[in-house]
Amino acid sequence: MNKLNKQQIVDYFNRSYKAVDGLWFMKVExxxxxxxxxxxxxxxxxxxxxxxxxMMKVFLGHENNPNVLFESLVTKLEIEGFRFTSEKTENGFRIKIDDCPWHNLMIKxxxxxxxxxxxxxxxxxEYQAWISxxxxxxxxxxxxxxCCDSKKCIIDFIEQH
Structure with missing residues (x-):
């Protein structure tokens, strides 16, 4: 029996994850x-x-704080195949998404x-859940x-004092 390499396993679950999201939605609809x-x-x-x-908190072994949120969201976006940049700001961080795989699936x-x-x-x-x-x-x-006809998603995460 042929064994899958790690990348094939990741691709399998990534495609299945996205397919089941659309499939269940269309069936319920x-x-x-x-x-x-x-x-x-x-x-x-x-x-x-x-x-x-x-899960991300367990994987990365961190406590709750803005840096953990930043690391976790960056990791999530990388895993899900977003094309993006991220930067720390004076009071938090900003994520700029250039390519959203979920929006692309809607178009496709x-x-x-x-x-x-x-x-x-x-x-x-979803982002509010991550923050909470x-x-x-x-x-x-x-x-x-x-998805609202902008070239990028720009999301500012701001620490409240």
């Missing part, structure tokens, strides 16, 4: 309508964000018109989003 599917999707990604943040599936609706809600819920798990002294603000 077909049976119950877009609004119900979207409501459930937003709830799922809020919980998923918490699960991922907790002929659902670009829904990307704005889904991206605005799901991304906000890793650095609840932070808040974040989208300056722009690719």
């Amino acid at each position: 077909k049976k119950y309508g877009f609004d119900s599917a979207f409501e459930i999707d937003a709830e799922v990604w809020t919980v998923m964000g918490k699960i991922q943040a907790r 599936s002929g659902r670009k018109h829904l990307s704005r609706i889904i991206g605005k809600t799901v991304c906000i819920n 798990e890793l650095a609840n002294s932070m808040k974040f603000e989208f300056k722009s989003q690719i």
Whole structure:
């Protein structure tokens, strides 16, 4: 039997992860309508964000603070195939996303018109979940989003005092 190398295993799970997200959404949408599917999707990604943040904290072996949030989000974005830059700022950090694999999947599936609706809600819920798990002294603000016809997603994470 042929064995998969580590990259093939990563690719397998990455593609499966993204495929199951779209597949379950379309099946729920077909049976119950877009609004119900979207409501459930937003709830799922809020919980998923918490699960991922907790796993990342275990993997990286850190406590809760803004630096852990920064390291964890950078790692998450790298794993999920985002093209982005990140930089520390005076009171937090900024992430600039040049290419979003989730938005690209929406375009590929002929659902670009829904990307704005889904991206605005799901991304906000997901990032808020990461903050609540890793650095609840932070808040974040989208300056722009690719799914809202911007060239980049620009997200500022700011420490609240």
